[in-house]
Amino acid sequence: MRQKRILWPVLAFLALWLAACTGRATTQPQTGEIVTAFIGDLTASASATGQVVSPRTAALAVSQPGRVTNLYVQVGDSVQAGDPLVQLETAQLELNLAAARQNLRLQEANLTALAEPPHAADVTAAQANVASAQASLDELRAGPSPAQLAVYSATLALSEASVYAASAQYQSVANSVSQVQIQQAEAAVAAAQANLDRAREINQENTNQQTHQAMLAAEESLANAQAQLDNLRRIDTSAAQGSLAAASARLDGAEADFGRNTGGATAVQIAAAEAQLAQAQATLADLLAEPTEAAWQTAVAQVEQARLSVADAEDALAKATVRAPFDGVVTAVHTNIGEVASGIVVEMMDAGNLEVVVPVDEIDIGAIDVGQTAVVTLETWPDVEIASQVAHIAPSAANNASLVTYDVYLRLGETDLPARVGMTANVQLITSQREGVLLVPNRAIQVNRATGAYTVNRVNGDTTTQVPVTIGLRDGQYTQITGGLSAGDQVMIGNETPRVTFGPGQ
Known part of the structure; x- marks a missing residue:
């Protein structure tokens, strides 16, 4: 029991000591920079370098x-x-367009004609063709009438008479000159030639006026005899022969017609007449019948095709x-x-709405969104900032074997600078912004690498206290404090040696 009474005071002392250790840790004042936590705005950004490009x-x-x-x-x-x-x-293209338009007018006319009733004149002509074909077929089937037989017989008799007359004419011409007459004329020519030969010999042996006149007279006699012989030989029988041949041909035709027209129609003739009648009847039926749906659709399709051809021709001409x-x-x-x-x-290229394209590392691309603001400076004018905005982000990574990057396109804002395509541009991409938040310098924050906890040395009069804080956004100078400090709190930047005291306020 005595041992227990001694143990309780020891345990109580240890408990008080531990409580003091977990209270405020204070340090003696040391040389360092004191800063004040304040409310301000914070912007985080990522840097990249790219080029000015044309958006189109x-x-x-x-x-x-x-x-x-x-x-x-x-x-x-x-x-x-x-x-x-x-x-x-464009000469050929204009011709093609004119032809296409002409074809369209033709197809439209065909469609209009298909929708309209047939013209009365066309119907009358088609009916007349049917009647004529029917009459021809009926005549073939019935055979010739007595009057027709009389006509055919008279035509045949007339052809026979023409042959007889042509034959008689030929015989008359052929017999008008006999062979005896021609022989007598030939003998006269031979006698005249002999007289001329003797007259020339005499004139050559003893030339005088008398012998010379005799030679001239002999020459004239020979010419007359030769002319008479030539006239007899020129009598032509070819015309009479032609007339006879023509009359014979007409007789052959008349005999054939007589046999064909009086012998009854053949099966081939009747079939041809029936086909002609069927064709005439079909033509009349087509005129009187309403157009079928298939015919209507075909005509409509032809009009539409013609319109497409016109559109194609117009497009080709425009291009x-x-x-x-x-x-x-x-x-x-x-x-x-x-x-x-x-x-x-x-x-x-479009030179009026220039863009800047920059490669952004895959680590930072997740913080970039379309519409996000940025600041651009050009190498040519490094001191002039140009407001810009993310226009779009490449959906796939750039072809770079050593580094995965994505092209980010920024639309340049209004500027008086004569920016040109290809200029080098430095970009500060604003990845995040905070307004009206508590800020302290980055140097005032200490981090425990083992635990990941953040602390600051808060100034309390002539001492400092290491207090834990939670942080938010940070940039190159300041860090957002989300817990552990208040606006106006002062913190120490520098190294201090902590001095542990027991009990609050000591």
Whole structure:
């Protein structure tokens, strides 16, 4: 029991000592900088370096090869959206458009005609064709009438008479000159030639006026005899032969017609007449019938196809003029007047709304959002800050084997600086902001690396107390205090040697 009475006072003393140790730890005043916790604004940022770029670029190509007739721009020219840049020849394209429009009018007319009732004249003509075809078929089936037989017989008899007459004419012409007459004329020519030969010999042996006149008379006699013989030989029987041949051909035709028309129609003739009647009846039925749904749909489809062809032709003609898709500046021209252009002909960029692109490390990219503000300075003018804003962030990492980064695009704010594409830009990306928060310098905060706890040396008169604090946002100079201090509290920056005292206030 005595041992227990001695143990209780010892335990009580130890308890008091531990309580004192867990109370306030104070230090003696030491040399150091005293700062005051204050309410202020805090901004955290990430730095990056990039380049000025154009938000829009365009490599403008012709839709199909063509000869350049006009070139409206050169490198450095400013253009407005819709301005013509390059003009290709359009003659064939205009012809294509005219043909497409003509075809559209034709198809529309066909559709209109399909919807309208047939013209009375067309119906009358179709009915007449049916009646004529029916009459022809009926005649074939019934055979010739007595009157028709009489006509066919008379035609045959007339053809026979023509042959007889042509034959008689031929015989008359052929018999008008006999062989005896021709022989007598030939003998007269031979006698005249002999007389001329003797007259020439006599004149040659003893030339005088009398012998010379005799020779001339012999020559004239020979000429007359020869002329008479030639006249007899020129009598032509070819005309009579032609007339006879023609009459014979007409007789053959008349005999064939007589046999065909009087012998009854053949099966082939009746079938042909029936087919002709069926065709005429079908044509009339088509005129009188309402258009079928299939015919209507076909006509509508043909009109629509013609409209598409017109649209295609109009589009091709429009594309023969290469136009600026947006306001900007021409950066390259790849063709000349007279050349056959194909592929890219003009390059341009939007120089009015420049952006800055910077690679941001994957560690920091999570703190960057679209719309986030930033400050940009250009290497050319490093002392001038330009307000900017995150426009968009690349969805995939840049192709960099050594480091994973994402391209962040910032839209430059208003500035009087003549910024140009390609300039180097330094960017401070504002990752977070706090307004009206409690701040202390970063140097006033101490961290326990083992536990991760943060403390500050709060000044209490001529002593300091190490108190735990919780922190929030921080930048390169200040840290937000979220717990453990109040505005106006003073903290010591520097090294102190703690002196432990027992009991509060000591």
